[in-house]
Structures are given as structure tokens and as C-alpha cells.
């Protein structure tokens with residue numbers, strides 16, 4: 001981790017109010033997650049307490065405390081997707097990636113699977129988002145084809 | 152020189168359906184030459200089930216909207232249009248007039264029509280005219296009176312009268328005030344705000360500027376969900392353009408009024424849609440709701456008077472100023488004026504974004520505007536208001552869409568999510584789904600919400616697993632009452648609604664799960680059995696290989712059979728089967 005970059009992020013928010021969330025969002029971009037080291041470093045080099053940093057990092061789902069896969073797959077679990085059998089889609093996706101219970105990142109570090117509340121594309125249910133691309137009207141069989149593009 | 156006009160719906164759901172590829176195919180065909188056409192992007196046309204969509208208007212001719220467009224057919228289509236044809240045969244033609252016939256578009260006046268990132272398009276559609284009128288001819292008091300007179304009520308869920316809310320903020324004598332737009336749209340099944348943010352960002356900004364003028368604020372925030380990247384992009388561009396044209400910043404349109412507007416991205420917490428939690432989040436803290444009073448109008452962001460409204464609420468403002476309160480309150484019922492935007496989704500033929508006058512019967516929204524059910528499976532219920540709302544059964548389809556009538560059913564108007572369910576949906580499972588959601592999203596501050604929702608969820612899980620007891624129903628009612636009473640914010644207060652409404656209208660379904668160990672809709676895995684359809688099975692062996700308990704036997708190219716003694720009903724075989732041969736009933 002380059003502390004220079006963190007220093008730059010910290011100083012870009014100096015003297016402003018309500019900065020903790022955007023500061024942590026920027027810091028998270030460095031390694032894709034907020035490591036203990038990053039959180040400690042921010043606390044030591046700003047006037048924000050470590051407890052407040054950890055409190056915010058654990059409150060919002062956007063903050064990740066573990067290393068993430070190269071590609072993030074967000075499976076929509078909104079109402080429309082739920083009634084369109086998103087559950088089966090998630091099961092088969094996890095199966096396809098060989099994830100066992102409790103795991104969310106593949107052993108090769110290529111994919112992380114997350115469930116999200118609603119992506120707001122309800123008319124295309126069920127929907128998944130891989131990185132910034134949304135795929136809709138999915139069936140279990142289509143998922144494997146989509147994953148191939150990211151291998 | 153007159154051009155053919157071509158518009159492509161490029162909202163994020165259009166893009167997800169392939170609109171970007173269609174747009175590119177059109178660009179390529181036009182670049183190849185020989186066709187005089189103007190290609191434009193627009194926002195959500197609202198007819199999501201037909202995405203990707205293109206609209207073609209030859210000079211002097213009427214517009215034809217093509218749906219489910221395949222990028223490969225684009226070049227051929229354009230050639231025929233250039234030759235003076237508007238072919239219908241072999242293409243999906245969207246019955247646009249029909250779907251719009253029962254709608255009144257005020258909030259969605261520009262969405263899907265103008266190019267959302269072009270301020271000139273917005274201005275050409277009477278944009279910023281209301282702001283000019285307010286600054287030139289109206290006092291702050293007159294603006295508030297006009298909004299009061301219109302009868303507009305907040306569209307974020309609670310339905311508080313907007314003019315009155317502005318009056319409270321106006322009344323405060325403080326050196327600093329804020330205006331906040333709540334664009335945290337978190338209800339699963341709701342995408343109205345996203346469509347307006349993406350499709351007509353200036354209308355929201357104009358509404359906020361007018362509000363700031365009226366209450367006397369000089370700074371504001373748009374708090375937008377981070378899951379809406381396109382909305383954030385469009386707002387950024389719109390803010391920069393508005394500032395460059397002098398609609399934002401210092402001495403707006405040459406007046407003495409100043410207003411700065413910032414975007415704040417959410418970080419993923421449903422409870423931050425609650426206004427006090429939202430402000431805590433802007434201040435950089437954990438988004439936990441606070442006790443009211445004091446209300447935001449007295450002590451809001453950084454303890455200054457703050458007026459907070461929803462996206463749709465703000466999108467109404469410029470229209471009301473331009474057309475007058477009387478034109479607005481001509482629509483609607485006694486106590487619910489104007490229109491309401493709904494996101495129609497689930498088991499419905501024409502899912503999409505619709506705007507109907509308040510007082511339209513639910514039946515018309517679903518059957519006339521939405522085209523009814525997509526398959527032979529009959530209608531069972533419509534879920535309104537997301538996790539704070541409830542399921543309205545077929546017997547109440549004549550309920551009018553207005554705040555009071557919907558509240559009487561036990562559901563709420565909410566933000567406008569409308570998810571239609573057919574007989575293939577299990578209502579206990581739906582209740583479980585929402586409880587799982589609220590339980591996850593509870594911020595943990597109030598014990599009843601934090602622990603009570605967990606207890607309710609456990610009971611629902613037990614019932615779905617076939618291990619329910621009749622006394623569980625009483626316990627659910629008891630918990631529901633206490634959670635509603637013992638929670639500080641709307642999240643806990645309304646969390647029991649999905650359970651209460653399903654118990655009220657579909658109690659027999661709960662009892663079938665508990666007494667007969669049966670899930671009538673065939674959804675709850677533990678209460679159904681999996682079998683293999685002899686006509687469909689091709690003997691590919693995939694299911695047998697996927698089965699974790701080796702319950703499936705059969706030879707290659709021969710019918711496979713599931714041993715019910717060994718089956719743990721995990722559904723892996725059904726998910727795996729590529730021929731739809733596994734039956735769950």
C-alpha cells in the first residue's frame with residue numbers, strides 16, 4: 001500500500017465537514033477493500049477516531065472488509081426478481097463458480113458474488129450485474145454463457 | 152433539409168436489455184451514408200417490457216415505435232425507412248398510444264422524450280420557465296401558497312402536504328437553511344425515481360431551486376443511491392450545465408438569490424432513505440434515525456432548518472408553477488391530488504413506468520395500462536409499498552389509487568412500487584422475503600425492530616419449512632403489534648405490514664402450511680415433492696450428478712427417477728435440468 005496515495009486522499013478532505021464516507025470510498029479504491037491497515041492509517045493521520053471509521057465501514061454495505069474478486073457479480077434480490085426465481089439463479093451461479101456455503105469469492109480470486117437489495121431494473125427480472133454491466137431476463141442456462149466473458 | 156428522427160431509449164434498464172448495441176448499429180448504418188437522419192438518445196420511455204426500443208419519425212409522418220429491436224435488423228429497417236416505408240410486418244410495433252391512453256404525464260412529462268443530458272432540450276420543453284416566473288413575478292409566500300393550493304403531497308411514502316412542509320421551513324428565522332432531495336430509492340421493486348433522475352434530471356433540479364427560493368435556503372444536496380451510476384452521471388452533467396447557464400450559483404438569473412447544489416452518493420443502507428438517517432449520513436456518520444421532534448424543518452442538516460422532499464415531489468413543482476395549482480388539483484380525489492408514478496413489475500404483461508391520476512382503480516392500472524397477466528396463471532395479489540406495504544388481493548382490485556383508500560387495505564401507497572403476483576407465488580414466502588429484508592436493514596437502534604423482526608422471520612422460516620404451529624400465528628400478531636409500537640422510525644413501525652396483510656387476506660395459505668404441511672403455490676421446497684416428467688427427460692444424467700444425496704438414479708438416455716426417501720428437496724436437480732423435466736408440486 002502506498003501511503004502517499006492515502007496521504008493525498010486524507011489531505012484532499014482536510015478542513016471539510018461530513019467527509020468520512022467519501023474519504024473511505026476513495027480509500028477503498030486503493031485495494032478494493034478497507035484493510036485494517038488502511039483504517040488504522042486514516043485514524044492515525046487525521047482527526048477521525050478509529051472507532052468512528054470502523055463504525056461507518058461496518059454500517060454501509062458498500063464498504064468491504066475482505067479482499068474482493070477481480071469481478072463483482074451482484075445478484076438482485078428485489079421483489080420482482082424474487083418472484084421470478086432469483087433464488088434458483090443464485091444457487092446455480094454459486095454452483096457454477098464452485099462456491100461452498102459461506103464463501104463469496106472464488107479460490108482463484110476472479111469473482112465475488114454479492115446479493116443486493118434491488119438494482120431497479122425490475123421489468124427485466126431476474127437480473128444480475130457483473131461489474132458495471134447489467135444482464136436481464138436471465139435463466140439458469142444463460143448465466144454460464146455470461147460468466148465465460150469474464151474468465 | 153428535413154431529417155428522419157430516430158430516438159433510442161437509453162435508460163439503464165434499456166441498456167441492460169441491449170439498447171447500447173442497437174444505438175451502435177444505428178450509428179454504423181448512418182455512418183455508411185445514404186440516410187439523412189438525426190439520432191438521439193432519450194431516457195426511460197416507460198415501456199420496459201419492449202426494451203430495447205427505437206422511435207422513428209420520418210419528416211412529416213407519424214412516429215412508429217419499434218420494440219424488442221435486434222441490432223442485426225437495424226440496418227435493414229433503416230434502409231426501408233429511407234426508402235419511404237415504415238414497415239410493420241415482421242417487427243414488434245409498440246402500441247404506444249394505447250398504453251398512454253389511461254395515463255396523465257406530469258412528472259414524466261419529459262422522461263423518454265427529451266435527451267436527458269441536453270439542457271437545451273429541457274429548456275425547449277419549457278424548462279427553467281417556472282424558475283424565471285418565480286424569480287420575476289412571485290414572492291416567496293406566493294410560491295408556498297401555490298404549492299399548498301395544488302394539494303401536492305410528498306411522494307416519498309408518508310404523503311405529508313408539501314406546501315405545509317415548505318411553510319415550516321420558511322417560518323424558521325435562521326441564517327442558513329438547506330434543501331435536500333431524497334433520491335435514495337431503496338424499496339425493492341421500485342424504480343420510479345431512478346427513471347426520472349436518469350431521464351429528466353433538470354426537472355428535479357428546477358424543483359429544488361424553486362423550493363430553496365421559497366424557504367430561503369442557499370445550499371442543497373441530492374442524496375443519490377450509489378447503485379444508480381447513470382443517474383449520478385446525468386445529475387452531474389445537469390448541475391454543471393445549470394450552473395454554466397446561471398440557474399445555479401450566485402445571483403441566479405440576475406436576481407439576488409444564490410443557491411449551490413451538491414450530489415452526495417449513498418453508501419448502501421436502506422434505512423438512509425429515512426430523513427433523519429439520511430442527514431446523519433450526509434454528515435458522515437452511521438445512518439441511524441433520530442427521534443422527532445425536532446423535525447428537520449427546525450433542526451436538520453448540521454442543526455440548520457432543512458426541507459427534505461422526494462424526487463417525484465420535486466419533479467412536480469415546475470409543472471405546478473407553470474400550469475397553476477388549479478390545473479394540478481383538477482386531477483385526483485378529494486384528499487389526494489395530481490398523479491402518481493408507479494413502477495409496474497412482476498407477473499404483468501407490460502411492465503414499466505406509468506403515471507396515472509390519483510383515484511384510478513388498481514384494476515385499471517394493472518389491466519388497462521399494464522395489459523394484465525402475462526400467462527394463463529391468474530392474478531393473486533399486488534404488492535404495494537415494498538417492505539412497509541402489503542399485498543392487496545383480487546377482491547380489492549377496485550380500490551382507488553389514493554393515499555386513504557390504499558391505507559384502508561392495510562398496504563400503503565409508499566413510493567410507488569407495484570409488484571404483481573400470480574397463483575405461482577406463495578404469500579407466506581413473500582412475507583418471509585420482506586421480513587428478511589427489514590431484518591437485514593434494521594439499523595439496530597431499537598430493540599423491537601432489531602430483535603422482533605428476527606423473531607418474526609424465524610417463525611416464517613419455520614412455517615415455510617413445514618414446522619409451524621398454529622400458535623405461531625398469534626405470536627406473529629403479538630410481535631407485529633409490539634414492533635410497530637416500539638420502533639422509532641418508519642422502518643420498524645411498518646415492518647410487520649407484509650405479514651399482517653398476508654395474514655389478513657391469505658390466512659388459509661398459512662394454515663395449509665401449518666396444518667396440512669402443504670404449500671398451495673408449490674413454492675416452499677420443504678413442502679413440495681420433486682419428480683421427473685417422463686415425457687421431457689432425455690436421460691442426460693446431469694440431475695443425478697448434481698444431486699447431493701444421490702437420490703436420483705437412471706441410465707444414460709433413459710428416464711431418471713427421484714427416490715423420495717433420499718430426496719432432501721434442495722431443488723438442485725430442477726436448477727440443473729436443461730429440459731424443464733423436473734416438476735415441483
Ligand SMILES: Cc1cc2nc3c(=O)[nH]c(=O)nc-3n(C[C@H](O)[C@H](O)[C@H](O)COP(=O)(O)O)c2cc1C
Pocket residue numbers: 304305306307308309310311313333334335336337338421422423424425426427459460461462464566640641642
Ligand atoms: C426506512 C425508510 C426508508 C425511506 N426511504 C425513502 C426513500 O428511499 N425515498 C424517499 O423519498 N423517502 C423515503 N422515506 C421517507 C422519508 O423519510 C421522508 O418522509 C421523505 O423523503 C419526505 O419527502 P416527501 O415529503 O416529498 O415524501 C423513507 C422512510 C423510511 C422510514
